Amino acid sequence: MAVPHLVQAVAETRGLGTDAARYWLELLALTAPDDRLIRELNGWTGKDIDAAATELQQRGLVIEARRRGATRTRFLPGGWMEVSGPDRPMDVWKAPHHLLWEDDRVHGMIPGCPQVVPPAELYLDVWERIRGGDEPGYTELRTTPHRRKRR
Incomplete structure (x- = not known):
């Protein structure tokens, strides 16, 4: 559970x-914050999660979608890292907070991709990053125009 004073x-x-703030922090920090884990951490029901998610969606802080390999339907806006091996896929934004090899897929240095700091510190770190x-x-894709080869 996220640190109460931080929430x-x-x-x-x-x-x-406060429920929406707690849920947002958990989505920002946890590797795989599926509904089962969120219910367990917070003592919530599915309706509690839905209410918190609705508030966050109305503010544009989370989106509802389906993503390959995910066991949840609420995500941070932005990219998605698919899985490689025994690890779990995750939102691109949270990758710097976990022990991952530099790759375009989730590839943990240690199986399970643990975070690099204890949970209470992780919640503080993601909040400081937001602040x-x-x-x-999403970021704008910048490309150079493609030219066809002349034959």
């Missing part, structure tokens, strides 16, 4: 309810 700070700063302006989202 309160996120709720106040973002104008969210610093680095929020999950």
Whole structure:
């Protein structure tokens, strides 16, 4: 479960309810925050998760989608890293907080891709990253025009 004083700070700063703030922090930090884990961590029902998710979706902080290999339907906006081996896929934004090899797929240095710091510190780290302006989202693809070869 996210640190209570941090949940309160996120709720106040973002104008969210405490359940939505807690759920957002968990989505930002945890490797695979599926509904089963969220229910277990927070003592919530499926309706509690739905209510928190609805608030976050209305603010554009999470999206509802299907992603290959995922066991959940709510995600951070942005890219998705598919899995390689025994690990679990994850949102691209959270990759720097986990022990992964530099790759375009989730490839843990240790099976299970543990986070690089203890959970309480991880929640603080992701919040500081958000406060610093680095929020999950889509980035504009920049390419150069393709020229056909002349024959």
